[in-house]
Amino acid sequence: MADRHFDELATRFAEKIYGGAKGAIRLAVLQADLAEALPERPLRVLDIGAGLGHMALWLAERGHQVTLAEPAAPMLEGARQRFTEAGRAATFIEAPWQELLGRLDEPYDLVLCHAVLEWLAEPQAILPVLHQLTARDGWLSLAFYNRDALIYRNLLKGHFRKLRKQRFAGEGQSLTPQQPLDPRELEAAMAASWNIEARSGVRVFHDYMPQEFQHKAEPLDLVEMELAYRRHPAFAGLGRYLHWLCRPRE
Numbered sequence: 001m002a003d004r005h006f007d008e009l010a011t012r013f014a015e016k017i018y019g020g021a022k023g024a025i026r027l028a029v030l031q032a033d034l035a036e037a038l039p040e041r042p043l044r045v046l047d048i049g050a051g052l053g054h055m056a057l058w059l060a061e062r063g064h065q066v067t068l069a070e071p072a073a074p075m076l077e078g079a080r081q082r083f084t085e086a087g088r089a090a091t092f093i094e095a096p097w098q099e100l101l102g103r104l105d106e107p108y109d110l111v112l113c114h115a116v117l118e119w120l121a122e123p124q125a126i127l128p129v130l131h132q133l134t135a136r137d138g139w140l141s142l143a144f145y146n147r148d149a150l151i152y153r154n155l156l157k158g159h160f161r162k163l164r165k166q167r168f169a170g171e172g173q174s175l176t177p178q179q180p181l182d183p184r185e186l187e188a189a190m191a192a193s194w195n196i197e198a199r200s201g202v203r204v205f206h207d208y209m210p211q212e213f214q215h216k217a218e219p220l221d222l223v224e225m226e227l228a229y230r231r232h233p234a235f236a237g238l239g240r241y242l243h244w245l246c247r248p249r250e
């Protein structure tokens with residue numbers, strides 16, 4: 001298995017996701033979590049696997065100095081266009097995470113790694129690099145595809161054979177991630193080097209709603225309710241993605 005750099009097909013798919021409620025909820029949760037935790041001063045930000053640059057642009061518009069690293073040329077081009085249209089400047093690096101330590105020489109106040117781990121051949125291998133790239137008093141904003149949510153969806157759909165075989169990963173050109181992450185395994189792997197200071201679920205109920213109710217609901221109401229319940233102890237762990245805001249341990 002290799003890391004899945006996004007090609008033309010995946011780029012179009014990602015554009016589509018951000019056009020609907022799913023993308024709106026994702027951005028709203030990530031932005032609310034960051035807005036709550038970050039200081040007012042301008043930060044140096046590195047977005048690893050930045051994709052089409054939605055979060056990077058939001059941060060640039062708030063006065064932060066952002067660098068986008070992304071190995072897939074069509075994704076990075078999409079991000080560049082988005083910045084040009086918004087009249088914002090950024091640094092764009094066409095590279096996978098494996099090349100970043102060799103190309104960057106100073107740690108960043110804020111490192112974003114959103115929806116990337118699940119596309120990697122070895123998701124945990126990136127962790128020490130994230131640590132080196134994050135300033136000692138900085139933040140890591142980590143969002144990943146939650147294996148628990150996938151299990152729960154399969155339970156709800158009665159896909160028991162899949163569950164017995166523990167077959168959750170997407171294969172080949174599938175746009176289901178190849179490595180959904182077990183949050184407890186990930187937390188154990190991070191325990192020595194990181195404090196996880198805030199945790200939210202991204203889409204804790206939207207994706208489980210029957211379609212007729214999904215379509216009937218107002219997008220603004222969906223976002224409001226997802227924000228309200230993103231940390232509810234019974235629902236947060238059901239988020240399709242989990243968002244953890246982490247700080248390096250001393």
Ligand SMILES: C[S@@+](CC[C@H](N)C(=O)[O-])C[C@H]1O[C@@H](n2cnc3c(N)ncnc32)[C@H](O)[C@@H]1O
Nearest residue numbers: 003004005006049050051072096097114115116
């Ligand atoms: C689902 S997209 C997420 C994009 C963006 N972070 C977001 O949240 O919208 C996953 C991204 O990870 C990138 N990716 C895959 N392998 C990578 C690697 N080895 N290093 C950095 N990024 C990688 C893909 O090209 C793709 O753009």
